Amino acid sequence: MDLDIASLTIGKIRHALDTRAASATELAGEALRFAQAENPKTGAYLHFSPERALAAARRVDEKIARGEDPGELAGVPVAVKDVIVTKGLRTTCGSKMLADYVPPYDATAIERIERAGALILGKTNCDEFAMGSSTENSAFGPVRNPRAPDRVPGGSSGGSAAAVAQGTAVVALGSDTGGSIRQPASFCGVVGVTPTYGRVSRYGLTAFASSLDHIGPFARSVRDAAALLGTMAGRDPRDATSAAAPVPDYTSQLNRKVEGLKLGLPPEYLKELKGESGDVFFQGVEVLKKLGCEVREVAMPHTDYAIATYYIIATAEASSNLARYDGVRYTFRSQHSSTLAEMYRATRGEGFGAECKRRIMLGTYVLSAGYYDAYYLKAQKVRALVARDFAQAFNQVDAIVAPVSPFPAFRLGEKIDDPLAMYLSDIFTITGSLAGVPCMSVPCGTTAEGLPVGLQILTRHFDETTMFRIADAFENA
Amino acid sequence: MSTSAPALATPEMIARYEPVIGLEVHAQLATATKIFCGCPTSFGAPPNSNVCPVCLGLPGALPVLNRVAVDLAVKAGLALNCTIRVRSRFARKNYFYPDLPKGYQISQYDEPFAEHGWVDIVVAGEPRRIGVTRVHMEDDAGKSIHEGFRDSDLYSYVDLNRSGTPLIEIVSEPDMRSSQEAYAYMTEVKQVLEFLEVSSCDMEKGHLRCDANVSVRLKGAEKLGTKAEVKNLNSFRFMKEALDYEIARQVALIESGGRVEQETRLYDPDLGETVGMRSKESAHDYRYFPEPDLMPLAIDEDRLGELRASLPELPSRLRARFVAEYGLREYDAEVLTQSRATSAYFETAARISGDPKTTANWVMGDLMGALKADGKEIGQSPVGAGHLGELVKLIGAGALSGKLAKQIFPKMYATGDAPAAIVEREGLAQISDTGALEKVIDDVLAANPKQVEQYRGGKTTVINFLVGQVMKQTRGQANVGVVTELLKTKLG
Numbered sequence: 001m002d003l004d005i006a007s008l009t010i011g012k013i014r015h016a017l018d019t020r021a022a023s024a025t026e027l028a029g030e031a032l033r034f035a036q037a038e039n040p041k042t043g044a045y046l047h048f049s050p051e052r053a054l055a056a057a058r059r060v061d062e063k064i065a066r067g068e069d070p071g072e073l074a075g076v077p078v079a080v081k082d083v084i085v086t087k088g089l090r091t092t093c094g095s096k097m098l099a100d101y102v103p104p105y106d107a108t109a110i111e112r113i114e115r116a117g118a119l120i121l122g123k124t125n126c127d128e129f130a131m132g133s134s135t136e137n138s139a140f141g142p143v144r145n146p147r148a149p150d151r152v153p154g155g156s157s158g159g160s161a162a163a164v165a166q167g168t169a170v171v172a173l174g175s176d177t178g179g180s181i182r183q184p185a186s187f188c189g190v191v192g193v194t195p196t197y198g199r200v201s202r203y204g205l206t207a208f209a210s211s212l213d214h215i216g217p218f219a220r221s222v223r224d225a226a227a228l229l230g231t232m233a234g235r236d237p238r239d240a241t242s243a244a245a246p247v248p249d250y251t252s253q254l255n256r257k258v259e260g261l262k263l264g265l266p267p268e269y270l271k272e273l274k275g276e277s278g279d280v281f282f283q284g285v286e287v288l289k290k291l292g293c294e295v296r297e298v299a300m301p302h303t304d305y306a307i308a309t310y311y312i313i314a315t316a317e318a319s320s321n322l323a324r325y326d327g328v329r330y331t332f333r334s335q336h337s338s339t340l341a342e343m344y345r346a347t348r349g350e351g352f353g354a355e356c357k358r359r360i361m362l363g364t365y366v367l368s369a370g371y372y373d374a375y376y377l378k379a380q381k382v383r384a385l386v387a388r389d390f391a392q393a394f395n396q397v398d399a400i401v402a403p404v405s406p407f408p409a410f411r412l413g414e415k416i417d418d419p420l421a422m423y424l425s426d427i428f429t430i431t432g433s434l435a436g437v438p439c440m441s442v443p444c445g446t447t448a449e450g451l452p453v454g455l456q457i458l459t460r461h462f463d464e465t466t467m468f469r470i471a472d473a474f475e476n477a
Numbered sequence: 478m479s480t481s482a483p484a485l486a487t488p489e490m491i492a493r494y495e496p497v498i499g500l501e502v503h504a505q506l507a508t509a510t511k512i513f514c515g516c517p518t519s520f521g522a523p524p525n526s527n528v529c530p531v532c533l534g535l536p537g538a539l540p541v542l543n544r545v546a547v548d549l550a551v552k553a554g555l556a557l558n559c560t561i562r563v564r565s566r567f568a569r570k571n572y573f574y575p576d577l578p579k580g581y582q583i584s585q586y587d588e589p590f591a592e593h594g595w596v597d598i599v600v601a602g603e604p605r606r607i608g609v610t611r612v613h614m615e616d617d618a619g620k621s622i623h624e625g626f627r628d629s630d631l632y633s634y635v636d637l638n639r640s641g642t643p644l645i646e647i648v649s650e651p652d653m654r655s656s657q658e659a660y661a662y663m664t665e666v667k668q669v670l671e672f673l674e675v676s677s678c679d680m681e682k683g684h685l686r687c688d689a690n691v692s693v694r695l696k697g698a699e700k701l702g703t704k705a706e707v708k709n710l711n712s713f714r715f716m717k718e719a720l721d722y723e724i725a726r727q728v729a730l731i732e733s734g735g736r737v738e739q740e741t742r743l744y745d746p747d748l749g750e751t752v753g754m755r756s757k758e759s760a761h762d763y764r765y766f767p768e769p770d771l772m773p774l775a776i777d778e779d780r781l782g783e784l785r786a787s788l789p790e791l792p793s794r795l796r797a798r799f800v801a802e803y804g805l806r807e808y809d810a811e812v813l814t815q816s817r818a819t820s821a822y823f824e825t826a827a828r829i830s831g832d833p834k835t836t837a838n839w840v841m842g843d844l845m846g847a848l849k850a851d852g853k854e855i856g857q858s859p860v861g862a863g864h865l866g867e868l869v870k871l872i873g874a875g876a877l878s879g880k881l882a883k884q885i886f887p888k889m890y891a892t893g894d895a896p897a898a899i900v901e902r903e904g905l906a907q908i909s910d911t912g913a914l915e916k917v918i919d920d921v922l923a924a925n926p927k928q929v930e931q932y933r934g935g936k937t938t939v940i941n942f943l944v945g946q947v948m949k950q951t952r953g954q955a956n957v958g959v960v961t962e963l964l965k966t967k968l969g
Contacts, residue, residue, distance in 0.1 A: 084537070085535075085536060085537040091536070093536070098536070101536075103530075103535065103536070103537070104530065104535070105530050105535070105538075107537055202537075202539060203537065203538070203539050204537040204538075205537050206536040206537045207536070207537070207770075209769075210769035210770050211769035237541065238539060238541060239539050239541075240539065240540065240541050240542065240770065240771050240772055241539075241769075241770065241771075241772065316766060317766075317769055319571075319764070320569050320571050320580065320581050320764070320766070322580075323571060323573065323579070323580020323581060324534050324536070324578060324579050324580045326573055326575075326580060328575045328578075328635065329533075329578065340575065344573055364764065367571070367764035367765075367766055368762055368764060369762045369764075372764075372765075372766070376766055
């Protein structure tokens with residue numbers, strides 16, 4: 001098998017399988033060997049699942065031998081963020097609270113990609129319960145950015161972004177609540193997609209903030225990201241918030257001209273954008289213009305309120321979603337307690353990291369009697385206004401282009417002691433999350449130091465097709 | 478004595494006060510599966526066997542609303558005269574408890590599916606209308622078990638079979654003014670739910686539970702007193718006892734110059750007392766917020782129309798109709814409408830017999846007596862409604878005497894056979910055939926010349942003796958009316 005494992009694509013794998021240049025079992029073996037050997041450089045994976053990957057590979061080979069279609073993701077090594085539950089495979093959510101938790105069921109997205117022939121190599125590190133922007137909030141240590149080992153990979157899906165950037169996975173699943181796919185994709189120089197809210201079932205995604213949580217793909221190309229999303233997307237009867245909207249064949253819509261498409265640039269974002277990240281971003285905008293896109297300003301007047309709104313809604317929902325980790329079930333229970341109330345306090349005090357506790361407290365506060373109207377209810381109203389900003393913008397343009405992060409990957413430990421600065425860095429990704437529109441980060445260029453910078457593309461609800469089309473043209477320009 | 482029960486108010490003191498009572502009734506909906514997952518709701522399964530990721534509240538699991546539960550809940554709302562919201566919403570009620578696996582209950586808060594209803598009751602002949610503030614849906618928690626295990630002194634056990642069982646909570650206005658009214662309200666609500674087959678209302682299995690808000694004020698006072706919430710009123714008797722106790726406790730407190738604290742109290746049926754559980758200060762802040770995992774619940778006009786059309790005749794209307802249509806007494810109508818099965822049984826039997834009043838007597842008398850002695854419900858009656866109707870019809874047609882029917886009924890109950898079959902098998906048909914009777918009468922007259930003479934001498938009451946003799950000869954099978962007429966003719 002003479003394939004370069006680190007630069008595989010879904011297309012190359014399919015070609016290798018179709019021409020019998022490699023079997024899925026061989027691919028799985030090589031990919032596992034490579035990933036396990038390379039992983040210490042970044043710590044992207046928390047644990048591997050060789051048996052599962054090899055079993056899936058054997059099923060693919062058997063299908064090929066029988067002349068059956070082995071599926072769209074046949075033989076594709078996938079890394080999965082450790083907040084997505086996998087049957088029989090430890091799912092820690094980056095938390096001491098679930099250090100030894102083995103779920104008894106698979107997430108719908110996992111079922112769907114495995115049915116399509118994917119090989120799950122292992123589970124990737126992330127900020128605890130997906131709360132963070134650097135993956136430094138994991139109970140199991142940080143992840144290093146493959147492009148700059150002294151820097152963070154971004155977060156919370158830092159492990160998944162790093163694995164794809166490092167070549168230890170061809171594609172990966174992440175989750176995005178306020179930018180947790182797009183920002184690490186930008187930091188690691190890969191493609192990261194947050195689909196429309198409701199596009200991919202959340203069944204089996206450990207909840208952080210239910211009304212904002214998404215599962216989405218990471219890949220080294222727009223095409224692979226689109227293919228992976230295509231296998232996961234679509235209505236799931238087990239998720240009442242999943243949408244029945246038909247799922248187009250995303251990859252068949254690529255390689256098309258984008259000439260004449262109208263793109264919006266929100267001035268409210270640009271005023272926050274300084275330094276090298278800004279320069280790289282504006283170069284990207286120039287590329288889009290050269291491709292024939294018509295770029296104009298569109299107003300997003302409620303952008304300034306987005307961060308406050310997000311951190312009220314997300315923490316409120318988190319405070320409720322994380323209540324179940326109380327020491328009664330799962331694997332962690334503090335030994336320093338003798339009454340029920342003490343068990344709750346000690347278990348949660350010892351089991352959660354600082355960021356989780358901070359958000360649980362914030363969320364508990366904003367939902368408290370007497371504060372609900374001033375915070376949560378008001379935040380919901382502002383959220384509707386942010387969504388209206390998008391709706392009005394999309395009356396004028398086909399897509400919005402925006403930066404992903406105000407700065408490129410920062411050094412490990414650089415911002416961990418300043419949570420507020422960390423929250424504020426979510427400014428460009430949070431509005432799309434609040435509106436529930438599809439959005440993605442596509443590599444845009446690098447800073448002088450060689451740090452990747454992403455460009456964000458946002459489109460109308462369920463119009464991932466236009467988003468991928470623009471990103472694909474941009475990637476190939 | 479370390480803890481002594483507080484002195485209760487005397488009846489004279491209590492008489493000066495007016496209790497104000499509101500009830501919160503929880504009823505388990507009679508669905509085959511849970512409210513947010515497909516697990517069975519069956520009772521008595523081994524602990525933690527009727528469970529799945531959803532009702533265990535496992536990370537990543539999501540609720541999906543059971544539409545059958547919605548239909549049952551809406552029927553209850555309609556029957557309780559509520560307005561049904563076209564769009565309602567689920568909300569999370571957050572609190573920590575070991576048998577609450579998600580750390581929150583999925584309930585409804587500011588947008589319940591039903592509100593502004595009422596229930597009519599009659600207490601001591603006085604009709605009263607009790608307001609129903611709202612009805613909402615929610616999921617039940619599991620069960621904590623603190624006893625019965627080898628290591629129960631160290632650990633409590635949790636059984637999550639019940640977790641996710643669909644409930645409705647029916648919240649009344651504080652419109653009740655006595656424990657009797659509360660009792661009547663609860664009775665009516667239970668009967669309505671049973672009639673709708675919305676809930677089995679089996680209190681022993683916890684399918685119907687009740688909490689009460691109780692306060693007292695001096696009669697004539699406008700301002701409401703401070704209320705206490707009394708929990709754990711899990712039988713009709715406990716509810717009445719607990720309310721009477723709580724009223725007397727509060728009156729005594731006020732009379733002795735004290736103040737009623739706003740608190741939650743638990744009824745202890747062994748002590749017959751309510752015991753303080755937690756004060757207002759330590760009350761839960763449930764931090765309700767809209768459940769983001771479920772879409773708002775929409776109930777469109779068409780569905781509402783279908784559900785309304787599917788409602789059976791409810792007990793209050795049925796009672797009125799039984800009185801008007803069948804000429805039953807109020808009391809009898811009440812007994813015969815105590816359950817949908819009873820009223821259906823009666824109506825079927827009455828239609829076949831053609832004699833509703835006699836049928837009513839048989840259902841309430843012999844049938845209910847036999848069932849009670851046997852520990853059976855009317856739905857399990859070995860005597861079908863059709864057979865009982867036939868029995869009453871045979872009496873009406875003169876084919877059976879009342880006395881014979883009383884002999885036949887236990888045989889019907891024991892065998893499940895039709896009355897005609899038993900009559901034939903045992904040769905018990907009433908003899909109304911004058912030809913057959915004339916011979917017996919002639920014999921009797923011949924054997925009792927003295928009495929014949931007395932009758933003809935003017936002592937007509939002696940005829941009863943002669944009728945008795947005929948009945949004796951026919952082993953009770955003769956038709957008394959026919960015998961009397963024949964005797965009169967022959968003696969006259």
